[in-house]
Amino acid sequence: MTARASGSAPGAALAGLVAAPVVVGLGYSAAAAIGLAGPAARGLSLVHIDRVMRDATVWRGLAWTIYAAALATALATAAAVAVAIGFRGTGIGDRLARIAALVPFPIPYVVAAAGAVLVLGQSGLLARLAAAAGVIHDPSGFPPLVLDRPGLGFILTFAWKEVPFLTFVAVSVLATRGQQLEETARTLGASPAATLRRVTVPLLWRGLAPAVVLVFIFIAGTYEGAALLGPTDPLPFAVATYERYQALDLTLRGDGFVLTLLGLILGLAAVAVFEWTRARAERLRS
Amino acid sequence: MTAPGGVPDRPLPAPAANGALDVRGLAVSFGSHAGLAQIDLSVAAGERFAIVGASGAGKTSLLRAIAGLVPCTAGRVVIGGRDVSALPPERRDAVYLHQVPTLFPHLTVFENVAFPMRVRGLGRAEIERRVPEMLAAVRLAGFGARSPQTLSGGQRHRVALARAMAARPSVLLLDEPLSSLDPGLREEVREAILDVQHVDRPAVVLVTHDLDDAGLLADRVAVLLDRRLTAGTPPSALFGHPPTLAVARFLGFANELPGHVLADGTFEWPLGRLRPAPALPCGPAIGLCRADAVRPAAGGVPLRITGLRYHAQRTTAVGELLVRRDGQGTSADPPAWPTSVELQVLPGAVPAIGDILPVTVDARDVSVFPLR
Amino acid sequence: MTHAPVPGRTTAAPIPVATGASPGWRGVRLAMVTLLVISAVGPPALLAMLSASQSWFYPALLPTGWTADAWSAVVRRGPLARAVGTSVVLGLTTGVVGCVLAAPIGRALARLHGAARHVAVAAAVLPAAAPPIAVATGLQLTFVRAQLAGTPVGVVLAHLVPAVGVLSFFFFAVFTAYDTRLDDEARSLGASPRQVWLRVTLPTLRPQLGAGVGLGFLVSWGQVPLTLVIGGGRVHTLPLEVMGYVQAGETRFAAAAALLLILLPIVLLLVASARLVRGSAPASAPAPASAPAPASAPASAPTRVSA
Known part of the structure; x- marks a missing residue:
């Protein structure tokens, strides 16, 4: 008891310290959003908040961000689950697949996005291949995958980028207790398909959920990815935040603080969801 | 198949x-x-x-x-x-x-x-x-x-x-x-x-x-x-x-003592003589019995108690049999075979170390295996 | 299949895992392996080709002329080479300082229970999960007031914000899995808490500490928004160079810079993963000490390597 009591207070305090910069940012942007701080401070006023609330482009950008991040996350999750279930043996093919799936892990977002521009753009490699194969005749015949409204390039790129992390987690979820539970299911009468559906996938889902939430948070929050691959209309939320913040017009800069505040609040909410899924997954282990 | x-x-x-x-x-x-x-x-x-x-x-x-x-x-x-x-x-x-x-x-x-x-x-x-x-x-x-x-x-x-x-x-x-x-x-x-x-x-x-x-x-x-x-x-x-002897050893019998099967089919060992069934070939053999098969009995082989072992639900005593090899050997020789024996004792009748206790074992409780 | 047929076997091999082994499945597996390998090897190969192509006009499938000007610019210590140096220094500093700060924090988090654990873990993850651009814009004027904006020190401090978040969570997972009986044993053998930390805990966790430094390095190595906003255009890192070249349409230089940005981390990963990937031992086998962090704590890898 004493050990626990004495260990608990510093732990909480240290965690608070880690979060402090975000809290400072939250406080500052909140103050700036209501006109009490920042370059455009002119006394308490809700004018910036009001302008942002009425600005449809902001909300459309936010909606696009959520849509693209959700779709990319879903694709990456499906791929990671497939790799983790399909390649968990000790054979050469299994190992090769696991290594190959891990390689993009350390590739920075900015490289992934830059590479996507060079490959998926209308004069990129895919377009050349298509032309060489005679499918299209000139670059404009190639579907726009970059800076496009549906965000196909963005979605594919970041789905690819996040497969390694999710695969890594999925493989370790299955390695911990997966085989034993699957054997139990089989000997209790479940067919391979039923075992997959009733044991492997639910187990994987619970263990993987916190990682999936993190991946969504990362993709939704990327600035450089959205700047290089996202559309200009609707403008992705991260890009909109930076553009308003950088604006010469002081009114727009005030709006930038409202977007900053909104981004940080959304981050806070996402972290709460993450911690909820993490606690659920943690309970699976005992 | x-x-x-x-x-x-x-x-x-x-x-x-x-x-x-x-x-x-x-x-x-x-x-x-x-x-x-x-x-x-x-x-x-x-x-x-x-x-x-x-x-x-x-x-x-x-x-x-x-x-x-x-x-x-x-x-x-x-x-x-x-x-x-x-x-x-x-x-x-x-x-x-x-x-x-x-x-x-x-x-x-x-x-x-x-x-x-x-x-x-x-x-x-x-x-x-x-x-x-x-x-x-x-x-x-x-x-x-x-x-x-x-x-x-x-x-x-x-x-x-x-x-x-x-x-x-x-x-x-x-x-x-x-x-x-x-x-x-x-x-x-x-x-x-x-x-x-x-x-x-x-x-x-x-x-x-x-x-x-x-x-x-x-x-x-x-x-x-x-x-x-x-x-x-x-x-x-x-x-x-x-x-088999291997199974017997795996099961961990408390007492394992060597002896001889004599020409008439009798097994002679430190705890006396008995007639194993079925009959065994003449020659060296090993007899095994559990601690609870060895019983104090008047007229038995004298055992000098050297130690006590307290288990959770029972107590056993260990000791050395005071026997000389006879029959085939010369009775004047010191013991030429292991004579350590463990027996279960009742709570009210725990012997003291150094006591000499005559012990015997029922033939039905002994397993004998020929040595080859 | 992991089991080769045994000669003379009279019984069908049962299938220990949930998946079957039909020929169709084998085809799917082959296709998946191929796709994975292409997706792993393709991008670096492509960037290498682009970085040396003089002209590669549509619709030529391969470059029609080659040049090494982007690379010779690197060698001749142009801006690209300086950016590499800056990024390496920033990354190493962030990784090492981040681990020094985050390891004790992670241990403290792992010892919490109940509601305090949830709140503290969420707080520690927050800087890593909040949109980096919002963290940057929210902090910039504070950095300006502290005269840190536009300086390398300011940029390191800014990089440490998400890095310490990522690493606190990483070490939280490490210490949740850590067997504290080892520490108890050392205490009862007469070691002080400090001695236990330095002589038992840290040496035992050397592989994890290495991974932590690598993770902190990656957070800084790919960072764009915090460098952009806090550096204010005066600290030039490799990712900013990539951004600039791509936006300027300088394909060759963009590819060279991107390739530089990939190569170092991939080498690091391959070194590290030789250990990690060997895994997937039978479930009954105890996990080796260097095994990946526990399943439910995906900490071993919050990946936002950039941003």
Whole structure:
């Protein structure tokens, strides 16, 4: 008891310290959003908040961000689950697949996005291949995958980028207790398909959920990815935040603080969801 | 038996009478080890059959081979008269229970027990009627909504047993069912095993390294030694009269003393003379008996007590027999053979160290093996 | 299949895992492996080709002329080479300082229970999970007031914000899995808490500490928004160079810079993963000490390597 009591207070305090910069940012942007701080401070006023609330482009950008991040996350999750279930043996093919799936892990977002521009753009490699194969005749015949409204390039790129992390987690979820539970299911009468559906996938889902939430948070929050691959209309939320913040017009800069505040609040909410899924997954282990 | 690499090519002989499980000529190889060879065993419905063996003898592999969880290299497994050797685990009608209960952590207790019924496509009404019955059978009525993580160790074992019985298997395979448990829990889980067996009377095969567990749980016990399995015998017979010296040594008899089988068939050893049945060839031999077979008796061989051993539920005394080798040797020589003996003593009659106690042993309690 | 057929086997091999082994499945597996390998090897190969192509006009499938000007610019210590140096220094500093700060925090988090654990873990993850651009814009004027904006020190401090978040969570997972009986044993053998930390805990966790430094390095190595906003255009890192070249349409230089940004981390990963990937031992086997962090704590890898 004493050990626990004495260990608990510093732990909480240290965690608070880690979060402090975000809290400072939250406080500052909140103050700036209501006109009490920042370059455009002119006394308490809700004018910036009001302008942002009425600005449809902001909300459309936010909606696009959520849509693209959700779709990319879903694709990456499906791929990671497939790799983790399909390649968990000790054979050469299994190992090769696991290594190959891990390689993009350390590739920075900015490289992934830059590479996507060079490959998926209308004069990129895919377009050349298509032309060489005679499918299209000139670059404009190639579907726009970059800076496009549906965000196909963005979605594919970041789905690819996040497969390694999710695969890594999925493989370790299955390695911990997966085989034993699957054997139990089989000997209790479940067919391979039923075992997959009733044991492997639910187990994987619970263990993987916190990682999936993190991946969504990362993709939704990327600035450089959205700047290089996202559309200009609707403008992705991260890009909109930076553009308003950088604006010469002081009114727009005030709006930038409202977007900053909104981004940080959304981050806070996402972290709460993450911690909820993490606690659920943690309970699976005992 | 069967063509190499093929499936059984002729109709099976009728299984042993009432045989829920019949294993013939089973061989299992594991990795670089030699594996198991020529395993035969037959267990009747409602019977409990224990396989004992040292750690690493392959007990778990044998159970898993019967369950279909590891491949076997030869032989066949017949369950309920049906050759299941080529069938996957879910179609074998045998449930294997891990040593540590593996409950599905993502399902409630109710759903864990319902699992075998759901994968068999049973109707909702039947599941909702039978699961509480199964839980009641392991004295966990009302635990259905709990999550496995909230259960105690003994409760988890009981849920695992109830879930196994929900599959209504012909054969229940238990891997070290009591090994990892405290003394109190052992009794709880032992009773749960007996309880669930009442439901559908499956054949139970359990493996354990603990002879006491085997004796407590099983109707018959077999020993897995040196890749082979001995024939199953009731625990009293096995523990009293092991079939071979190797088995006897595995069982750990307290007293092992050398002697001689004389020309007239009498076995002479430090504890006296006796006539083994069946008759043994003339020559050196070894006699074994349990500590509780040695009894203080007037006119017995004098034993000088040198130490006392206090076990939880019994006390034994150890000592040196004060005998000279006679008969074939010269009685003036000092002892030329080991004469250390352990005997069980009653709480009211614990001797003091240094006491001299005359002891004797009944011929029926001695196993004699010729030495070759 | 992991089991080769055993000669003379009379029983069908049971399938220990949930997946079957039909020929169709084998085809799917082959296709998946191919796709994975292409997706792993393709991008670096492509960037290498682009970085040296003089002209590669549509619709030529391969470059029609080659040049090494982007690479010779690197060698001749142009801006690209300076950016590499800056990024390496920033990354190493962030990784090492981040681990020094985060390891004790992670240990403290792992010892919490109940509601305090949830709140503290969420707080520690927050800087890593909040949108980096919002963290940057929210902090910039504070950095300006502290005269840290536009300086390398300011940029390191800014990078440490998400890095310490990521690493606190990483070490939280490490210490949740850590067997404290080892520490107890050392205490009962007469070691002080400090001695236990230095002589038992840290040496035992050397592989994890290495991974932590690598993770902190990656957070800084790919960072764009914090460098952009806090650096204010005066601290030139490799990712900013990539951004600039891509936006300026300088394909060759963009590819060279991107390739530089990939190569170092991939080499690091391959070194580290030799250990990690060997895994997937049978479930019954105990996890080796260097095994990946526990399943439910995906900490071993919050990946936002950039941003």
